[in-house]
Amino acid sequence: MRPTHTLLLVFVALVLAAVCAGCTGGGTKQVDAVSDTPVQSESKIVTDMRGLDVSIPKDPQRVVVMADGMVESVMIIFGVEDRIVGLPRTPKNYVYNYTSVVANESYSYKNGEYVPVVLYPGLRDLTVVGREVPNYETIASLSPDLVLLRSGSCSFPDYQTDENSKKTVETIESLGIPVVLLSAPECSDRPDLENLYREIAILGEIFDREEEAGQIVDLLTEKVALIDERTRDVPDADRPSVLFFGLSSSDRKKGGVGNVRGIDTPDSYFLEEIVHAKNAFRDPGRHTLSVEQVLTLDPDVILLPTSSGYHPPRELYESEPFRCLQELKAVKNRQVYALPWTPSRCGTRLEFPIDLMIAAKGAYPELFSDIRICDWTLEYYSDLYGVDEETAKKIRSAQWLDWTVEENF
Template sequence: MTRFIRTYLLAFACLCLVLGTGLAADENRTVVDSRGVAVQLPSEISRVVTISDGLVEGVMTVLGVQDKLVGVGSSCLQSNFNYTYPTVSGGNFTYADGMNPVLYLNPWISDLPLIADEGVNFEALAGLKPDVVIMRIGDCTFWTVDVKDENVQKSIDTIESLGIPLVVLYGPNCYDSPDIFRISDEIRIIGQVFGKEEKAEKMAEYLQAQVDLIKDRTQNVTDKDKPTVLIFGLSPSARKQGGAGVVFGTDTIESYLIEDLVHARNAYQDKGYFKVLSAEQVLALNPDVIVLATAAGYHPPRELYEAPYYQNLQDLDAVKNKRVLAMPWTPCNCVKRQEYPIDVMVIAKAAYPDKFKDIDLGQWLLDFYQNVYGVNQETAKKLRSAQWMDWAAEDATS
């Protein structure tokens, strides 16, 4: 009888061990991040800290899990921006209430703790007790094209030493060959973190489909018919250095948008990110088309046309022919985010107006916001305004 009891107890103990192991396994799951690291995550995630300029938070909003955010890593996500520009006539004009679409949709984000901006506050991060930290390399907090950058690696090691699960994403500028569709991989990883793979895949496919339409329309343009396009940042920092603005070389994601997706030609054929050029150098390039990018602020075409400090560029063909358009306001857009199809469409409309004359950019934007964020038309209009793209609707009615 005693032997029977011992055998029974031993069997029961083994069963408990097996069941306990199974339960422990069920409490965790594995996500492979951009590094190829298998990250163990709790099955239930309720507290998330992000170090990102909007991509991660935007995808979380689409997936419906943005309420899990307890801390963010970019002040640009939390800010409402206003800019005033002088004119040669002596007046001024203003752009007001510009912001990241994520903030417009989730205004409470402005009240979240900011744990990183110029470097990570590891003590503040640990104090938030996150279930997971999602860090995006290539964004402004960790702007680099080298994923082995010493500062990046130290930050990764420090966060992991705190015992906090860390999912690392690589932006499209972190690879030897820039490829905007790497963003789809990031979206899928975020979907896996929250168990929302199907929604994430749908989002990635929609974004890619918008760009595929552009690629298909322009893929047969011959080299001699390709206009030169300059993505130009009217950066005040560049002007302080004696330059006219910043440009993006052939090894950048911006050049990839021009040459590989829109099938035009980058007017700047050297290499480098945020290269400061003088007015003389820009005049020598004399691009057919100029597309103004976010660069230490928002820059509308009117600034290039009317600001006193740009009267030395009025002889540019793009200026004389009024072939200057602006990308959406994307604060701290050191690498592209989920709005990247808008950038590509703006470049395409500027480079090949005849090929895209059937697309009403103002309405296309509303459709884009509605499809990506699942909002109604009125909210889509507010998002268009928040990114200072209402000029597209005004152009359609003029």
């Protein structure tokens, strides 16, 4: 361990010891001498995704969450969102603008938010503990009885490969605070959905909501099966090519026109194994491509993921930086589709079936002619979160999916 790391631990221990020394009795709860965390008389063992048995309170009440949406969403469904006391950062309200050279006017997309904030605005008021390498004094000051870390989220890189992530876990545990590690599908060599389902099951075990966790997994499985069953028998020769095309301004600064996602990414895996379409870009990794490279790929369908901002199809059709791509088949045939606005999307979230359904309907419109995405999303939000139609529409707007209404998609 580095000297500075050791000094930090000593400092935190001294601060907490001083806090404990200044506390007087009167309460009925015991307090851990290291972490100042209320100690419940009963505990239970949960096996996390490191394969470690972690002793946690039987009914955790103060939880620090280091994730970017999935864990918070599940806790909201469970009805325990008020137990979250700390997050890696304050959720933002996003705005995105672009100018159309065709219409000669600017467009502004406002109030883009991540779904948990729509459902529980109180998340904005929680203490920020920091990302990747958090502020340990801040975490300790919250007196949490549990820390949930999601490996593979934007706030906490892959625990298996990132040394800072390992040190973060070790440091928090050294403060006497139990850590349960979850692992997003993005962390596995074969990024299937079993990781996500296992994460949900563990959260159900932690909060004594196993039945609700099973219902979430059943709903996700049902939506995935619907898409898989309709497309799995499409002959390989008839499967359209689909390009995940990020319209990031940073790529243009590098001399490219956008970025693409290769065959080893979760997006590609879900596209090819569930939607049964072909990723137009056949190399691994994520890359910035030139105009010439994109024109050479010439995909049948283009999907616009969250990439340094939200990007509607009209931007690709009408804005100046992309006039050079107007000869692409997908552009000429108007088969460009925006995926839901999902800020800081590093780990798969509960809204992933919407991404899959947009991809499936875009790739195979005839197989999904009975499904209108604008209605299907409302039903999905209602089934998943148990919300009314008005709230479901708010979520759809926050994910900037109102284009599906405008285009009757």
